[in-house]
Amino acid sequence: MMYQRKKFQGKAATRSGFTLIEMTIVLFIISLLILIIIPNLANQRKHAQTVHTTAMKSMVQAQVDAYQSQHPDDPHVTIDDLTHNGYLTKKQANQAKHEGIRVASDD
Numbered sequence: 001m002m003y004q005r006k007k008f009q010g011k012a013a014t015r016s017g018f019t020l021i022e023m024t025i026v027l028f029i030i031s032l033l034i035l036i037i038i039p040n041l042a043n044q045r046k047h048a049q050t051v052h053t054t055a056m057k058s059m060v061q062a063q064v065d066a067y068q069s070q071h072p073d074d075p076h077v078t079i080d081d082l083t084h085n086g087y088l089t090k091k092q093a094n095q096a097k098h099e100g101i102r103v104a105s106d107d
Helices: 002-013 020-070 079-084 090-098
Strands: none
Touching: 020 079, 020 090, 079 090
């Protein structure tokens, strides 16, 4: 009986696992990483949207220039003109309108 009790206590002493302090430290480190990563993700999203809008403006301007070179008698170009004449797809036109891109005449 005495031998079995010592044997049981020996097993209890060699049990493996994480202590409460170790788990708290791990959760603290994960929290710090989340606090660092989330603002960067928001900034990256804003930057990507800015780059996309700039690219859309450049593309619309290139299509306006192409339209005006093919139609020199039509100085007032709209996004609808570009769409109807095949210079922009409907999806591109909708995206340009959604982003507030407007075609201004050079007059």
